[in-house]
Amino acid sequence: MTSPLPTISGLSDLAGRYDAVLSDVWGVVHNGVAGFPTAVEALREYRKTGGKVVFITNAPRPSAPIIEMLDSLGVTRDAYDSIVSSGDATRAMIAKYRGKAIHHVGPPTADDMLYEGLDLRRTGPEEAEAVVVTDLDTDDDTPEMYRQRAELWLARKLPMICANPDRVVEHGDKIIYCGGALGDLYAAMGGMVLMAGKPYQPIYEQAYRLAEEAVGRPLDKARVLAIGDSVRTDATGAAQFGVDLLFITGSIHAAELDAFGKPDPQAIADLLAPSRARVAGFLPRLAW
Known part of the structure; x- marks a missing residue:
């Protein structure tokens, strides 16, 4: 039986352990209709501590129109350093x-x-x-x-x-x-x-290069955190690329995990187990 996962109150509990974040977009910072204010705030605060944020998304179009969409949803540009998409x-x-x-x-x-x-x-x-x-x-x-x-x-x-x-x-x-x-x-x-896209390696390699450019030096993968809401793409991709994962439970898996009620860490661990992801923690929604 998989061990229960670490319990955290927000990204602030993890920020000091990581120099860069590779964050999923849809389901983590917005739901296709509106941005999640707590997620935007969390990434802003993380960047204030010196951390760098690269959005890594399976959106099937190049980065430029995605940035325009994020603007319209209230995901402000001070929440991230760069973006790489499945469209790229x-x-x-x-x-x-x-x-x-x-x-x-x-x-x-x-x-x-x-x-x-x-x-x-x-x-x-x-x-x-x-x-x-x-x-x-x-x-x-x-x-x-x-x-x-x-x-x-x-x-x-x-x-x-x-x-x-x-x-x-x-x-x-x-x-x-x-x-x-x-x-x-x-x-x-x-x-x-x-x-194309997650969980396959080329998009992670491109995101990692962008993170290193933002930091201004080579990065240790042990100091990089992936954030995502999908076992199939985000958890598997993070595991295969060799970085830790912060799992967002309140999106596509919300109902089965009772994300906004009384989530069971063991149930979350069992769901994630096939991906072999190294899980740093879980949250219903990304927050600081």
Whole structure:
């Protein structure tokens, strides 16, 4: 049986142990509708102590529009030093298709910046050489609704580049499916799926470089803390990269963990155990 986790009252209990934070965004600092004031305050206070903050997000678009979205949600720029997104990693993966046709799945125009300057044609699957998934087409969709379309992709042996490995995300008071859930379906059908973002190493390596630039010297991974709300992406990614984790229980796992009631540290430890994450503590919401 896994040992119960350390109990902390806020990020302030951990701040002195870490020189930099790699923080998830959606579910930690906002819920897609509004920012979490206590999270923004916590990161501001951490930076006042000299710590550096790099946002690491599975948002399937480049960093620039994400920063604009954070501005609109009240996540102020004094809460972080830099940001790296799954969209940044995805652009590197799809650059090999320059001058060729790809089939886009996701909101039709929201992710236009993902393709800027890459000389790609967005077509139907009949002539495409790859499928690029940013999200499901609408927030009400489920992965199973795409099975018939996926059968055509599979018949043509199209690789899928999944720009958002998240399966689900908190959106206001709802939980909605993300691109990673469609990637899981396609992989289960026998399709080839290439994932960008967390928990895969390239996005962590890029975030780590940004943290070192912010600090101005090489960092010891023992002095770096990941913050996240997903076992599959944040906990697994932190474990594989070799950094500690502060787990946020009050997002996609809130109901099963009774995050805002009487959470059981043993239940949280059991949920996290398969990831093998080194857990520094847990909080329902990030706070100082």
